[in-house]
Amino acid sequence: MTRSTPGLERVQFKRDGITWIGEAEHQGVVWSRNGAHDLSPPEIVNRVWQRTTMVLDPQKKEGSPQLAGTETIAGEPCNHDHFTNANSGEANDVWVSTRDGRIVKWTAGKSVLELH
Secondary structure, three states: OEEOOOOOEEEEEEEOOEEEEEEEEOOEEEEEEOOEEEOOOOHHHHHHHHHHHHHOOOOEOOOOOEEEEEEEEOOEEEEEEEEEEOOOOOEEEEEEEOOOOOEEEEEEOOEEEEOO
């Protein structure tokens, strides 16, 4: 996934030998399959779009995550970042390992994801 600016996302992935590309446009997401415009892509492409653009890197009201402090999560030293999802308004807190940069914990509203 690439995002040159909020609202201009582009997702590319390959499934069963087919390269799918989704691009955000004013009318919504436009999909192409192996370089040709596809008016009726399978539902999997929309799920991939949602999971990559909104879940892994949602638009942030603050523009970028704000450092809220440093904490230890499950014995792992972490930077605690906070941001507000611009699409849903949910508060998000993400703890990122200072050792290797991986996400250790993520809260989004009432949802909690812990990765060990």
